[in-house]
Amino acid sequence: MFIGGSDEPFTISSPGEFLFNRHQIIGSSQNGREYLYEALDYVAKGRVKVMAEIFSLDDIAAAYEKVANGNVRFRAVIRN
Secondary structure, eight states: OOSSSSSOOOOOOHHHHHHTTTTTOOOOSSSSSHHHHHHHHHTTTTTOOEEEEEGGGGGGGHHHHHHTTOOOEEEEEEEE
16 A cells, blocks of 8 residues: 655556555545554554454355455455
8 A cells, every 4th residue: 555645657567466465555645644644653653443254264164265256255364
């Protein structure tokens, strides 16, 4: 995730790898820096909780299928 802006050009060193790994670039122009600082402060203080669907290592194939089909709720996490 990139937060902020610059007049410098943005380049991707390996577009094929970028696409193959299904990376995304998402931008937003809402709010100002003070809101960013406030949001990062919430994270630093542990007030942000990750919402994830937990899978065991034995269920990794099922987890992959759910993610590939867009049926996973929130984020998929594999627990060893």
